[in-house]
Amino acid sequence: QVQLVQSGAEVKKPGASVKVSCKASGYMFTSYYLHWVRQAPGQGLEWMGIINPSGGSTTYAQNFQGRVTVTTDTSTSTLYMELSSLRSDDTAVYYCARDLAAGVLGYWGQGTLVTVSS
Amino acid sequence: DIQMTQSPSSLSASVGDRVTITCQASQDIGNYLNWYQQKPGKAPKLLIYHTSNVEIGVPSRFSGSGSGTVFSFSISILQPEDIATYYCQHYGNLPPYSFGQGTKLEI
Numbered sequence: 001q002v003q004l005v006q007s008g009a010e011v012k013k014p015g016a017s018v019k020v021s022c023k024a025s026g027y028m029f030t031s032y033y034l035h036w037v038r039q040a041p042g043q044g045l046e047w048m049g050i051i052n053p054s055g056g057s058t059t060y061a062q063n064f065q066g067r068v069t070v071t072t073d074t075s076t077s078t079l080y081m082e083l084s085s086l087r088s089d090d091t092a093v094y095y096c097a098r099d100l101a102a103g104v105l106g107y108w109g110q111g112t113l114v115t116v117s118s
Numbered sequence: 119d120i121q122m123t124q125s126p127s128s129l130s131a132s133v134g135d136r137v138t139i140t141c142q143a144s145q146d147i148g149n150y151l152n153w154y155q156q157k158p159g160k161a162p163k164l165l166i167y168h169t170s171n172v173e174i175g176v177p178s179r180f181s182g183s184g185s186g187t188v189f190s191f192s193i194s195i196l197q198p199e200d201i202a203t204y205y206c207q208h209y210g211n212l213p214p215y216s217f218g219q220g221t222k223l224e225i
Contacts, residue, residue: 037162044203044217044218044220045154045162045205045207045217046217047207047213047214047215047217049213050213059213059214060214061214062119095161100167100173101167101168102209103150103209103215104152104164104168104209105154105164106173108162109161111161
């Protein structure tokens with residue numbers, strides 16, 4: 001069965017960077033697009049970006065342009081999201097998700113809490 | 119970018135009620151709309167895709183309809199386990215794929 005297992009919680013200082021991983025299993029990694037979505041405490045869902053694991057093309061939400069980098073390692077079926085220049089309002093749970101069909105987020109990781117605090 | 123506006127932002131209902139949530143897009147998105155359920159401390163779960171298609175394993179009391187800019191999501195007979203926050207999300211040929219702000223359902 002499809003599984004997305006994310007890395008553990010992180011605590012970072014303002015200005016630092018964080019890299020969250022998401023290991024996929026149960027399907028052919030290069031066959032489906034992958035997304036990152038975040039959720040600040042008590043807030044709604046915010047779509048961050050998408051990657052085609054076959055080729056590595058990416059599209060990011062305008063709010064994150066220049067600060068986020070999404071990559072994949074096809075040899076280990078792992079998705080990564082690196083967010084730089086962290087601010088306190090980047091404190092959130094970050095989710096990876098896989099397409100069921102184009103743009104339909106059918107499978108989700110368990111979430112990774114990133115806390116930004118001095 | 120396309121903006122998605124959900125209403126209401128919160129809703130209180132009783133077991134057995136019919137509940138409806140509305141999502142409005144800032145421009146025509148055809149039928150490219152999904153609905154997700156999120157319970158506290160859990161990842162979102164896909165319920166409805168492409169406006170009205172019920173995901174496998176999702177109870178038939180959940181349904182969706184609409185097209186263009188106005189969409190609705192309904193629970194026909196509310197159950198206690200339906201306590202959650204519900205989100206619409208648009209998608210299409212090109213990202214970004216934005217979510218509505220969510221509707222918190224309480225019983």
